[in-house]
Amino acid sequence: MGEDEAGQQFVITGRVQGVGFRPWACALARRLGLTGSVWNHPQGVTIHAFGPAAALDALEAALRAPTLSAARVSRVEATPISFERRASFEIAASTSDGAARLSIPPDLAMCDACRRELLDPGDRRFRYPFINCTQCGPRYTICLDAPYDRSRTTMHKFAMCAECAEEYGDAENRRFHAEPNACPACGPRLFAQWADGRTADGDPLCVAAERLRRGEIVALKGLGGFHLACDARNGAAVRRLRERKHRHEKPLAVMVRDLAGVELFAELRPAEEQLLVDAARPIVLLRRRGGEIPAQEVAPGTRRIGVMLPYTPLHELLLGECGFPLVMTSGNRSEEPIAVANEEALTRLGEIADLFLLHDRDIANRCDDSVAQVVAGREMLLRRARGYVPAAIEVPEATRPMLGCGAHLKNAVCVAGNGQAWLSPHIGDLENDESCTAFDGVVADLSRLLRVVPTAAACDMHPDYYATRYADRFAGERRTAVQHHHAHIAAVCAEYGVRGPVIGLAWDGTGYGADGTAWGGEALFVHGAAHEQIATFRALPLAGGEAAIRNVWRIALAALDDAFGGAAGLEGLALFEAVTPREVEAVRTMIARGLHAPRARGVGRYFDAVGALLLAAVRSGFEGQVAARCGELVDEKAPAYPFEVHDESALCEFDLRATFRALAGDLRGGVAAARIASRFHATLVEVAVAMVGLVRERCGAHPVALGGGCFQNVRLTEDICDRLRPGCEVLVPRAVPPGDGGIALGQVLVAALRGEV
Ligand code: ZN
Ligand code: ZN
Ligand code: FE
Numbered sequence: 006m007g008e009d010e011a012g013q014q015f016v017i018t019g020r021v022q023g024v025g026f027r028p029w030a031c032a033l034a035r036r037l038g039l040t041g042s043v044w045n046h047p048q049g050v051t052i053h054a055f056g057p058a059a060a061l062d063a064l065e066a067a068l069r070a071p072t073l074s075a076a077r078v079s080r081v082e083a084t085p086i087s088f089e090r091r092a093s094f095e096i097a098a099s100t101s102d103g104a105a106r107l108s109i110p111p112d113l114a115m116c117d118a119c120r121r122e123l124l125d126p127g128d129r130r131f132r133y134p135f136i137n138c139t140q141c142g143p144r145y146t147i148c149l150d151a152p153y154d155r156s157r158t159t160m161h162k163f164a165m166c167a168e169c170a171e172e173y174g175d176a177e178n179r180r181f182h183a184e185p186n187a188c189p190a191c192g193p194r195l196f197a198q199w200a201d202g203r204t205a206d207g208d209p210l211c212v213a214a215e216r217l218r219r220g221e222i223v224a225l226k227g228l229g230g231f232h233l234a235c236d237a238r239n240g241a242a243v244r245r246l247r248e249r250k251h252r253h254e255k256p257l258a259v260m261v262r263d264l265a266g267v268e269l270f271a272e273l274r275p276a277e278e279q280l281l282v283d284a285a286r287p288i289v290l291l292r293r294r295g296g297e298i299p300a301q302e303v304a305p306g307t308r309r310i311g312v313m314l315p316y317t318p319l320h321e322l323l324l325g326e327c328g329f330p331l332v333m334t335s336g337n338r339s340e341e342p343i344a345v346a347n348e349e350a351l352t353r354l355g356e357i358a359d360l361f362l363l364h365d366r367d368i369a370n371r372c373d374d375s376v377a378q379v380v381a382g383r384e385m386l387l388r389r390a391r392g393y394v395p396a397a398i399e400v401p402e403a404t405r406p407m408l409g410c411g412a413h414l415k416n417a418v419c420v421a422g423n424g425q426a427w428l429s430p431h432i433g434d435l436e437n438d439e440s441c442t443a444f445d446g447v448v449a450d451l452s453r454l455l456r457v458v459p460t461a462a463a464c465d466m467h468p469d470y471y472a473t474r475y476a477d478r479f480a481g482e483r484r485t486a487v488q489h490h491h492a493h494i495a496a497v498c499a500e501y502g503v504r505g506p507v508i509g510l511a512w513d514g515t516g517y518g519a520d521g522t523a524w525g526g527e528a529l530f531v532h533g534a535a536h537e538q539i540a541t542f543r544a545l546p547l548a549g550g551e552a553a554i555r556n557v558w559r560i561a562l563a564a565l566d567d568a569f570g571g572a573a574g575l576e577g578l579a580l581f582e583a584v585t586p587r588e589v590e591a592v593r594t595m596i597a598r599g600l601h602a603p604r605a606r607g608v609g610r611y612f613d614a615v616g617a618l619l620l621a622a623v624r625s626g627f628e629g630q631v632a633a634r635c636g637e638l639v640d641e642k643a644p645a646y647p648f649e650v651h652d653e654s655a656l657c658e659f660d661l662r663a664t665f666r667a668l669a670g671d672l673r674g675g676v677a678a679a680r681i682a683s684r685f686h687a688t689l690v691e692v693a694v695a696m697v698g699l700v701r702e703r704c705g706a707h708p709v710a711l712g713g714g715c716f717q718n719v720r721l722t723e724d725i726c727d728r729l730r731p732g733c734e735v736l737v738p739r740a741v742p743p744g745d746g747g748i749a750l751g752q753v754l755v756a757a758l759r760g761e762v
Contacts, residue, residue: 009057009058009059010055010056010057010058010088011055011056011058011061011085011088012041012054012055012085012086012087012088012089013052013053013055013061013064013065013083013084013085013086014051014052014053014054014083014084014085014086015051015052015054015064015065015068015081015082015083016048016049016050016051016081016082016084017049017050017051017052017068017078017081017082018048018049018078018079018080018082019049019076019077019078019079019080020075020078020079020111020284020396021049021050021076021077021078022049022050022108022110023108023110023111023113023139023144023153024073024075024076024110024113024139024140024284025073025075025076025138025139025140025179026050026073026076027043027044027045027050027096028096028139028176028181029071029072029073029076030043030050030052030068030071031043031094031095031096033064033067034052034054034064034094035093035094037056037060037063037064038056038057038060039054039055039056039060039061039064039094040054040055040056040090040091040092040093040094041053041054041055041056041089041091041094041095042091042094042095042096042097043094043095043097044096044098044099045099045108046099048399052064052068053086053089054094055088055089055090055091065081065083068081069081073140074116074140074141074284075113075114075116075140075141075284077283077284108153108397109144109145109148109151109152109153109454109455110144110145110153111144111145111285111391111392111393111394111395111396112142112143112144112145112146112229112316112392113140113141113144113284113285113392114284114286114315114316114317114392115136115137115141115142115315115316115317115318115321116138116140116141116284118138118140118179119136119137119138119141119142119318120318120321122136123136123318123321123322124325129168129188129189130188130189132210132322133188133189133192133318134195134210134317134318134319134322134364135185135187135192135193135318135364135366136187136188136318137183137185137186137187137318138179138180138183138186139179139180139181139182139183140179141284142183142185143185143228143366144184145370145372145394145395146228146229146368146369146370146372146391147159147160147184147185147366147367147368147369147370148369148370148454149161149369150453150454151453151454151455151456153184154184155184155185158184158185159366159367159368159369160184160185160187160192160366163187163191163192163193163366164191165186165187165191166188166190166191168188168190169186169187169188169190169191169192172186173186185366193365193366194364195209195210195319195362195363195364196363196364197209197212197213197360197361197362197363198351198360199359199360199361200351200355200358200359200360200361202351205360209362210322210323210326210362211326212360213225213323213360213362214323214326214327216359216360217234217235217236217327217331218236218327218329220235220236220239220241220242220245221235221242221359221360222234222235222242222245222246222249222357222359222360223235223358223359223360223361223362224336224344224350224354224357224360224361224362225319225323225361225362225363226319226347226350226362226363226364226368227317227319227320228316228317228368228372229343229345229368229370229371229372229373229374229390229391229430230335230336230343230344230345230368230371230372230373231335231336231337231343231344231345231350232333232334232335232336233246233250233332233333233334233335233336233354233357233358234260234323234331234332234333234334235331235332236327236329236331236332237259237298237299237300237303237329237330237331237332238297238298238300238329238330239300240300240301240302242332243257243300243302243303243332244302246332246334246357249356249357250334250337250338250339250357251338251339252334252339253626254305254306254626254627254630255339255627255630256303256304256305256307256309256310256311257303257304257311257332257334258288258311258312258313258332258333258334258374258376259299259303259310259311259312259313259330259331259332259333260312260313260314260315260320260324260330260331260332260333261312261313261314261324261330262315262321262324262325262330263314264278264281264314266330267281267291267312267314269296269298270293270294270295270298270299270310271291271292271293271294271310271312272291272293272294273291274379276379276382276383276384277289277291277379280377280379280384281312281313281314282314283392284392285391285392285393286313286314286316286391286392287313287374287375287376287377287386287392287393288311288313288374288376288377289311289312289313289376289377289378289379290309290310290311290376290377290378290387291309291310291311291312292308293308293310298330299330303332306630306634307633307634307637308637309637311376313333313374316392319362319364320333323362333374335373335374336350336354336358337353337354338357340433340436340440341353341433341437341439341440342371342432342433342439342440342442342443343371343373345368345371346368347361347363347365350363370430370450370454371430371443371446371447372391372394372430373388373390373391373431374388374390374391375388375389375390375391375392375393375431376388378717378719380719380722380723380737381722381723381726381737383739384739385717385722385737385738385739385742385743386738386739386740386741386742387717387742387743387744388415388431388742388746389417389428389430389431389740389741389742389746389747390430390431391430393740394427394428394429394430395427395428395429395451395454395455397425397426397427398425398426398427398428398499398500398740398741398750399424399425399426400421400424400425400426400499400750400753400754400757401424402424402754402758403421403422403423403424403425403426403753403754403757404422404423404424404757405422405460405461405757406420406421406422406423406457406459406460406461407420407421407422407459407460407461407462407463407753407756407757408420408421408448408452408459408462408463408479408480408753409421409426409462409464409748409749409750409751409752409753409756410462410463410464410465410472410473410475410476410749410752411432411464411465411472411745411746411748411749411752412465412472412489412745412748412749413434413435413436413465413467413470413471413472413745414434414435414436414628414745415431415433415434415742415744415745415746416431416432416434416435416440416444416472416745416746416749417429417430417431417432417746417747417749418432418444418447418448418451418472418749419749419750419752419753420448420451420452420455420457420459421457421459421753421757422457422459423457426753426754427451427455427457428741428747428749428750429447429448429451429749430447431746432444432447435470435471435472441471444471444472444475445475448475448479459479459480460480460483461483461484461485461756462475462476462479462480462483462484462485463476463484463485463486463487463749463752463753463755463756464476464477464484464485464486464752465486465489465492465516465517465748465752466486466487466488466489466519467489467516467517473486485755485756485759485761487752487755487756488516488517488518488519488524488536489516489517489518489748490511490516490518490524490525490527490529490536490712490713491509491511491529491531491536491751491755492748492749492751492752492755493509493513493516493712493713493743493747493748493751494507494509494511494529494531494536494710494712495531495750495751495754495755496712496738496741496747496748496750496751496754497509497710497711497712497736497737497738497741497743497747497751498531498710498736498751498754499741499750499751499753499754500736500738500739500740500741500750501710501736503708503710503736504533505532505707505708506530506531506532506704506705506707507531507532507707507708507709507710507736508528508529508530508531508697508700508701508704508707508708509527509528509529509530509531509536509709509710509712510527510528510529510693510696510697510709510710510711510712510713510725511524511525511527511528511529511712511713512525512526512527512607512608512609512711512712512713512714512715512716513525513607513608513609513712513713513714513715513745514554514607514609514610514628514629514632514714515554515605515607515609515610516607518538518606521604522544522603522604522605523547523603523604523605523606523607524541524606524607525542525605525606525607525608525609525610525713526541526542526606526607526608526611526659527540527541527606528540528541528657528696528697528699528700529700530700530703530704530707531710533758534755534758534759534760537704538656539657539696539699539703539704540650540652540656540657540658540659540696540699540700541606541656541657541658541659542606542608542658542659542692543567543606543658543659543660543661543662544604544606545560545564545567545604545605545606545610545611545614546563546596546599546603546604546605547559547563547602547603547604547605547610548563548592548595548596548601548602549592549595549601549602550602550603554610554613554628555624555625556623556624556625557613557614557616557617557622557623557624557625557631558580558583558584558617558622558623558624559592560610560613560614560617561580561613561614561617561618562575562589562592562593563592563596563614564611564614564661564665565665565669566593566596567662567665568661568663568664568665568666568669569666572593573669575589577672577673578618578669578672578673579621580618580621580622580623582621583621583623584623608689608713609629609632609714609715611661611689612631612632612635612636612715613625613631613635614665615635615681615682615685616631616632616634616635617631618668618669618672619635619638619678619681619682620634620635620638620678629714633717633718635682635685636682636686636718636720636721638679638683639679639682639683639720640682640683641679641680641683642683642687643680643683643684643686643687644684644687645684645687645688645690645691646663646664646667646668646684646685646687646688647663647664647667648660648663648664648688648691648692649662649663650695650699652699657696657699659692659695659696661688661692664685664688668684686720686721686724689721690721690724690725690728693725693728693729694725694728694729697709697729697733708733708735708736709729709733709734709735709736710735710736711725711735711736711737711743712738712743712747713743713744714743714744714745716737716738716743717743717744722737
């Protein structure tokens with residue numbers, strides 16, 4: 006053994022599988038004169054390297070910042086091991102301890118090398134919409150079964166030509182074992198069809214671009230489902246798309262060719278740029294600068310706009326052909342699952358799209374676009390789907406196969422077993438048959454792909470949710486209910502691997518509480534499988550239940566009447582000019598008699614009330630619309646309004662009646678809406694800090710976890726973090742959505758900790 010010859014083990018976690026990491030690391034180690042081996046395992050990649058200490062250091066540095074576009078290293082754990090004399094450095098066989106640990110990689114956006122070939126007239130794949138390599142292309146969405154190789158993907162029906170087969174078999178080639186490898190001679194084929202089923206003549210991309218230019222709507226088959234596209238500059242086209250799709254107010258996403266194009270209309274900070282170009286290519290929510298492009302109809306009434314860059318070669322070619330940004334929204338009627346098969350799309354989207362851009366590579370697994378934003382300098386996923394699914398989350402306690410059924414809205418399920426958990430793609434609101442059928446399908450498909458067959462289930466406490474009833478049918482006795490807000494906080498703990506006690510702020514719209522009220526403004530002490538509700542918001546009556554959430558003026562009225570201890574004077578408040586006295590009376594009667602007026606503590610409902618007052622918004626077009634607009638009004642550091650804390654009993658109550666009295670006075674006094682919104686915002690920050698203080702006093706100083714849809718509010722989350730840090734660790738949901746899309750993971754963790762099922 007040479008004097009400074011040593012051995013080192015590196016365990017690399019993050020997005021390191023299915024991205025060509027092993028060949029890259031192997032070549033690198035050889036260049037550095039090291040011997041040893043590299044292999045895939047369930048958590049990532051492990052390397053055993055032997056040689057001079059300086060070379061080992063160089064290897065470690067390179068592993069931390071790999072020059073691979075699709076790789077994303079989250080951690081490199083280095084441990085010294087004893088020196089072994091090896092002949093060379095090699096890629097070793099993968100290990101899999103347990104069938105569930107087979108790994109199917111998420112889909113990846115087209116890489117730069119493939120883009121160069123795509124646009125190179127001399128390349129044999131020039132303008133070929135299905136170009137891919139080990140660094141990029143479809144994965145999960147074409148996967149029929151595990152383990153992941155071509156014969157078990159929807160590429161099995163395309164036999165590779167000699168040239169493609171040679172690339173596929175050559176260890177030095179970028180397409181070595183690129184499972185979807187294809188070329189114009191042997192691979193999938195693009196074609197265009199009119200809505201009536203006739204084939205469109207001419208180059209499909211040119212025909213589509215021409216139709217888009219004329220303001221028509223094109224349905225195109227993407228990675229995880231169909232998109233509906235139209236010219237984002239053309240207000241009339243966007244209105245037509247909205248009408249046909251029955252999506253009247255929710256913002257639509259825009260696909261723009263490159264970062265320079267995005268900068269024309271949106272503010273871009275470095276972290277947002279990075280997120281836009283990440284291989285997962287989520288839709289990123291950005292602040293709009295103003296201007297006429299994209300048309301106002303794309304995201305009406307909000308300053309934010311969802312933007313993504315092309316992620317398939319087909320998108321790249323289409324945007325290149327058009328030369329203008331495109332609205333790209335999921336191919337469905339409002340609230341239904343995204344269409345995936347050609348025939349299905351022609352039927353379901355036949356009355357929406359004028360032209361269909363189709364191909365013959367089947368989509369095996371439905372997967373919507375993911376949605377993300379930057380909070381406190383880092384990414385936060387709001388909808389976790391394409392590009393992220395099915396990456397595993399370590400939950401060592403989840404040893405036995407289990408299903409987390411999730412919440413009612415923005416549902417995603419979670420399959421767990423052998424110490425890992427996999428969140429499904431976003432499924433949607435379980436309010437129609439199509440979504441419920443999709444739910445059943447996802448459970449079956451995910452179990453098969455991951456080779457985990459759940460026999461137990463965790464679900465919400467709400468007895469009427471589809472997901473809860475599913476858990477009953479599915480697992481019978483072996484099902485366990487987890488309180489909604491406890492699950493929100495547990496999801497954050499699962500993401501961070503935290504198992505010690507935490508102080509959880511769980512703020513959202515509505516969740517089933519054990520005491521007959523709807524919770525949603527909770528400060529919880531969460532330890533192990535248990536939670537204690539330490540503090541909450543004073544409950545507001547929702548006249549008509551769900552109807553109040555749509556007709557937000559009813560919540561505003563309830564908050565004012567509560568604040569003024571009886572029928573509040575409504576004169577001078579613009580909101581109530583749009584409501585008749587009879588309607589006001591009817592709502593007051595409902596509340597007074599307690600007729601269908603459930604009481605709710607959700608911070609989202611307080612936002613609804615304030616938003617309704619500030620924006621004179623009678624109704625909310627969709628859940629959270631008014632609340633989000635209210636949040637967007639905040640533009641200054643302003644003093645908080647007064648509020649009271651009743652902490653005499655075991656459950657502390659935060660009482661915002663004084664806040665509403667002051668706020669109504671400001672409104673009548675002509676204070677600007679932005680100022681009032683800023684003061685309300687400051688009030689909530691103070692409430693958060695006080696809630697944390699209270700739990701600390703009673704339960705001790707522990708890390709704070711933020712969970713629930715309210716923490717999608719960037720400013721609220723950032724300001725609460727700033728106030729609590731330093732001196733307090735704050736866990737902000739990042740890889741798992743803070744909203745109900747993350748609930749299923751929390752359910753799984755709590756159920757596993759309980760160990761009952
Ligand atoms: Zn590539
Ligand atoms: Zn070929
Ligand atoms: Fe929730």
